[in-house]
Amino acid sequence: xxxxxxxxxxxxxxxxxxxxxxxxxxxxxxxxxxxxxxxxxxxxxxxxxxxxxxxxxxxxxxxxxxxxxxxxxxxxxxxxxxxxxxxxxxxxxxxxxxxxxxxxxxxxxxxxxxxxxxxxxxxxxxxxxxxxxxxxxxxxxxxxxxxxxxxxxxxxxxxxx
Amino acid sequence: xxxxxxxxxxxxxxxxxxxxxxxxxxxxxxxxxxxxxxxxxxxxxxxxxxxxxxxxxxxxxxxxxxxxxxxxxxxxxxxxxxxxxxxxxxxxxx
Numbered sequence: 001x002x003x004x005x006x007x008x009x010x011x012x013x014x015x016x017x018x019x020x021x022x023x024x025x026x027x028x029x030x031x032x033x034x035x036x037x038x039x040x041x042x043x044x045x046x047x048x049x050x051x052x053x054x055x056x057x058x059x060x061x062x063x064x065x066x067x068x069x070x071x072x073x074x075x076x077x078x079x080x081x082x083x084x085x086x087x088x089x090x091x092x093x094x095x096x097x098x099x100x101x102x103x104x105x106x107x108x109x110x111x112x113x114x115x116x117x118x119x120x121x122x123x124x125x126x127x128x129x130x131x132x133x134x135x136x137x138x139x140x141x142x143x144x145x146x147x148x149x150x151x152x153x154x155x156x157x158x159x160x161x
Numbered sequence: 162x163x164x165x166x167x168x169x170x171x172x173x174x175x176x177x178x179x180x181x182x183x184x185x186x187x188x189x190x191x192x193x194x195x196x197x198x199x200x201x202x203x204x205x206x207x208x209x210x211x212x213x214x215x216x217x218x219x220x221x222x223x224x225x226x227x228x229x230x231x232x233x234x235x236x237x238x239x240x241x242x243x244x245x246x247x248x249x250x251x252x253x254x255x
Contacts, residue, residue, distance in 0.1 A: 036175040064182035067188070146191065
């Protein structure tokens with residue numbers, strides 16, 4: 001198992017609307033995902049050499065105020081190989097989302113927990129591909145019941161599990 | 162006045178969650194719990210609007226607008242439980 005990418009708040013890319021707020025909480029950079037409007041952030045990297053096995057996204061998060069309920073996230077990949085027929089300046093080609101949740105947020109707001117989401121839908125990502133990862137809080141998911149903002153602190157992409 | 166439209170109830174629900182997140186106040190209830198509470202309070206106020214109005218003495222009751230009575234009610238509730246909320250509503254109170 002190896003860490004293949006670390007997706008941090010300051011390196012996030014944002015759509016023109018419905019994106020999490022980048023902010024500092026106790027000097028820690030976080031992405032604040034709203035509880036009622038689904039917001040999305042993106043990150044870009046190249047798939048490293050040696051990419052293999054089951055890939056997992058590990059989301060480190062803390063809640064701004066909630067101490068009960070759960071939180072749900074969707075992670076999707078868009079992987080572009082050299083020569084692919086994808087017009088990058090005209091649209092996206094993300095694979096089906098990979099969904100995951102934490103059914104019980106920490107009992108104290110501000111405490112950190114992690115959600116591991118297996119990325120079964122990888123858009124055929126292979127070493128050397130240009131890839132974007134999207135992260136969205138699925139506020140409509142039945143498991144997303146925690147009130148208020150969810151602070152995402154970092155996302156780790158692991159392979160070889 | 163009729164019950165609030167669902168869109169307005171959702172605005173309250175959404176706004177409260179964002180407010181409590183912004184001040185870092187612990188919320189020991191879920192999103193559905195909060196929505197049910199918003200709905201219940203709106204229904205209660207609708208069902209008891211006449212009684213609340215009857216509690217107001219004359220001549221205030223006859224001279225104040227519905228909106229002024231609503232602000233009065235929210236101000237008294239705010240002062241009973243959270244003076245800072247009252248300041249947000251009406252400004253400095255000292």
